[in-house]
Amino acid sequence: MALWIFVVFLSALVFAVPIAVSMVIGAMTPLFLGGTGSSIQQLIANSFSGSDTTPILAVPLFILGGVLMAEGGISRRLFNFFAYFVGNLTGGLPCAVILTCLFYGAISGSGPATTAAVGSMTIPFLVDMGYDKTWSAGMVATAGGLGVIIPPSIPFVLYSLATGVSTGALFLGGVLPGILIGLCMMVYAVIYCKRKGENKERINAKMTELRSKGFLSLLKESFWALLSPVIVLGGIYSGIVTPTEAACISVFYSLFVSMVIYKSFTVKEIIPFLGNAVKTYAPLCFVLAFAIAFGRVLALAKAPILIENFILNNFSTSITALTGIVVVFLLLGMVMDTGPAIVILSPILLPAVQALGVDPVHFGVIMVCCLSIGLATPPFGLDLFVAGTLSSLPPMKVAMKAMPFIIAFGIALFIITYIPWFSLVFL
Amino acid sequence: MNGLKWLNKHLEEAILVFLLATISCVMMAQIIARTFFNSMTWPEEFSRYCYIWTVFLSLGYTIKKGNMLKVGIVMDLLPQKLRKRIEIIVNVIMLVLFVILLRYSIIYTGKVKSSGQFSPAMHLPMWIMYMSTIIGFALAALRMVQEIISNIRNFNKKAETTLEATIKEAKQEVQATGIAVNDNDGLMGGED
Numbered sequence: 001m002a003l004w005i006f007v008v009f010l011s012a013l014v015f016a017v018p019i020a021v022s023m024v025i026g027a028m029t030p031l032f033l034g035g036t037g038s039s040i041q042q043l044i045a046n047s048f049s050g051s052d053t054t055p056i057l058a059v060p061l062f063i064l065g066g067v068l069m070a071e072g073g074i075s076r077r078l079f080n081f082f083a084y085f086v087g088n089l090t091g092g093l094p095c096a097v098i099l100t101c102l103f104y105g106a107i108s109g110s111g112p113a114t115t116a117a118v119g120s121m122t123i124p125f126l127v128d129m130g131y132d133k134t135w136s137a138g139m140v141a142t143a144g145g146l147g148v149i150i151p152p153s154i155p156f157v158l159y160s161l162a163t164g165v166s167t168g169a170l171f172l173g174g175v176l177p178g179i180l181i182g183l184c185m186m187v188y189a190v191i192y193c194k195r196k197g198e199n200k201e202r203i204n205a206k207m208t209e210l211r212s213k214g215f216l217s218l219l220k221e222s223f224w225a226l227l228s229p230v231i232v233l234g235g236i237y238s239g240i241v242t243p244t245e246a247a248c249i250s251v252f253y254s255l256f257v258s259m260v261i262y263k264s265f266t267v268k269e270i271i272p273f274l275g276n277a278v279k280t281y282a283p284l285c286f287v288l289a290f291a292i293a294f295g296r297v298l299a300l301a302k303a304p305i306l307i308e309n310f311i312l313n314n315f316s317t318s319i320t321a322l323t324g325i326v327v328v329f330l331l332l333g334m335v336m337d338t339g340p341a342i343v344i345l346s347p348i349l350l351p352a353v354q355a356l357g358v359d360p361v362h363f364g365v366i367m368v369c370c371l372s373i374g375l376a377t378p379p380f381g382l383d384l385f386v387a388g389t390l391s392s393l394p395p396m397k398v399a400m401k402a403m404p405f406i407i408a409f410g411i412a413l414f415i416i417t418y419i420p421w422f423s424l425v426f427l
Numbered sequence: 428m429n430g431l432k433w434l435n436k437h438l439e440e441a442i443l444v445f446l447l448a449t450i451s452c453v454m455m456a457q458i459i460a461r462t463f464f465n466s467m468t469w470p471e472e473f474s475r476y477c478y479i480w481t482v483f484l485s486l487g488y489t490i491k492k493g494n495m496l497k498v499g500i501v502m503d504l505l506p507q508k509l510r511k512r513i514e515i516i517v518n519v520i521m522l523v524l525f526v527i528l529l530r531y532s533i534i535y536t537g538k539v540k541s542s543g544q545f546s547p548a549m550h551l552p553m554w555i556m557y558m559s560t561i562i563g564f565a566l567a568a569l570r571m572v573q574e575i576i577s578n579i580r581n582f583n584k585k586a587e588t589t590l591e592a593t594i595k596e597a598k599q600e601v602q603a604t605g606i607a608v609n610d611n612d613g614l615m616g617g618e619d
Contacts (some may be wrong), residue, residue, distance in 0.1 A: 016502040017517050018495035040531040041538075044560055052475055057454065060447055060478070116600045185577060241458065248454040274444040276603065282443060283496045284484040289482045333501050379500070380589055385597035395594075425488045 002303035005029045019340045023294035041388045050292030057239040058157050058247040064277040065250035066108040074225035075117045081222040091193035095186045097122045098143045102182045105147015106229040111375040115144030115386045130199030141387035145372040150178035162343045167243040168236045172426040173361040181412040188408040224257045272390030284339050291343040303307045308352035318356040333374025365423040439488035446477045474550040483563025490570040499589035518575045525568040532560035
């Protein structure tokens with residue numbers, strides 16, 4: 001029966017039936033075949049009760065907080081702050097861009113939004129400083145994906161909703177892997193700059209200009225943006241607020257910073273931002289609701305046990321099993337959105353890898369890292385297209401120059417997969 | 428007539444925006460109340476129910492906006508005519524599905540109503556919450572009918588491939604920051 005459900009579900013996906021609807025059709029398969037499954041009424045009740053939880057509210061709230069904060073023009077402030085420290089070094093400015101992506105992503109939580117905001121400012125700037133345009137675009141496209149790994153991150157919230165693993169633990173688990181990936185990319189950027197050489201004269205002139213502003217004034221400008229992840233994470237780990245409440249606080253903190261401190265918009269202009277947030281999370285809402293109902297049908301059909309047996313029979317160690325899963329995720333990330341992939345697959349696969357001794361938090365980190373590369377890989381990596389649009393270059397050209405960065409990302413990914421320490425050290 | 432046109436275009440969107448604003452404010456009020464006064468039980472339940480309405484109304488919204496998440500790579504490879512035909516068949520299947528779901532959500536909501544359930548914190552009758560499934564699937568079916576009509580009308584127009592849809596999405600993403608970009612012309616300069 002479980003096999004039939006998968007066959008029906010996958011064939012629906014192939015015919016471009018929306019993922020949420022494919023799950024409903026898949027969940028109804030046992031009824032058509034006269035087997036035991038949920039009735040349609042149970043299906044409706046399950047998708048209702050699956051949405052009736054407080055943790056799920058963190059999804060729309062974090063997205064809204066990110067949309068509001070992104071309007072505060074903070075990408076330039078963050079970039080100036082990081083450039084102050086590393087701008088003079090070889091490859092320093094590209095590194096500052098990667099650092100900006102890291103932090104900006106933490107605030108916005110969306111890869112394409114990070115690429116757009118950071119890229120719109122830094123690509124022209126890097127070109128002005130004498131760096132190759134396509135290379136700069138490729139770098140921002142890849143680094144934009146870092147945002148979903150550094151907490152607070154929507155994919156981690158989704159993984160937590162689907163598996164019941166603590167959101168706070170996942171957020172902590174994502175910190176070091178995110179930094180590691182950023183480091184690997186920076187190493188490549190520095191090597192590239194050493195080889196190709198840099199226009200030191202222009203860079204030094206800019207740096208002197210920037211340094212003349214003084215560290216304190218730069219800190220003052222970027223302080224409020226830098227504080228945002230600290231407030232959210234600090235609130236969660238000190239136990240003062242739940243992740244959902246932290247998400248709500250991030251909404252009002254972003255409103256406060258954007259309206260009162262940076263004065264980038266007024267009360268009247270809030271509604272379009274709400275509309276933007278709705279546009280981002282609405283497609284996820286019922287994918288989540290139906291995924292929960294679909295998951296219950298799969299559990300009834302004993303699918304998780306079948307998968308567990310399959311993996312245990314074919315892979316003897318967690319290392320080989322994880323390698324297989326990573327490859328599947330990487331391929332999947334190329335054609336499917338991160339959110340649905342996580343909510344559908346994590347509950348099915350987690351029991352199997354847990355049986356092999358993999359920590360649930362570690363597995364969540366691996367999954368999110370794998371799928372987030374998909375944003376920067378052809379054919380449909382949205383980040384590539386955003387970077388291409390920004391720099392008026394064909395996305396596939398950007399993809400070519402992004403390749404070394406993606407490989408750097410991949411190296412970090414394999415380190416993260418094989419050494420659980422990176423994901424679990426803070427727990 | 429203009430009112431109807433506006434509703435056709437923005438009905439779900441307007442409600443979703445309103446619900447999002449409500450969830451944010453009520454949750455914030457709850458955090459403040461809990462920190463400085465007494466904890467209340469109703470805001471959490473109220474926010475959850477707002478979210479449930481969001482879930483079922485988002486169906487109609489995403490059909491209307493055409494941004495349901497799907498995997499389009501295989502369909503992109505098919506010839507135009509065949510693709511269009513499959514698209515219409517898929518849409519008709521979806522319409523049938525939503526009508527079935529609508530029928531059963533009416534039955535289920537009726538059951539909840541006759542069972543006389545009340546919500547634990549606010550003591551509201553539960554069937555009011557389950558109304559979201561009826562209205563949600565009804566709107567989804569309606570939007571699907573609109574979609575099928577436009578599919579048939581535009582049968583000879585070229586269908587949008589996943590690639591084109593991605594390009595469009597990327598452009599929107601860039602435009603979303605475009606306004607902010609113009610303000611920040613002086614990159615390293617900043618405001619003094």
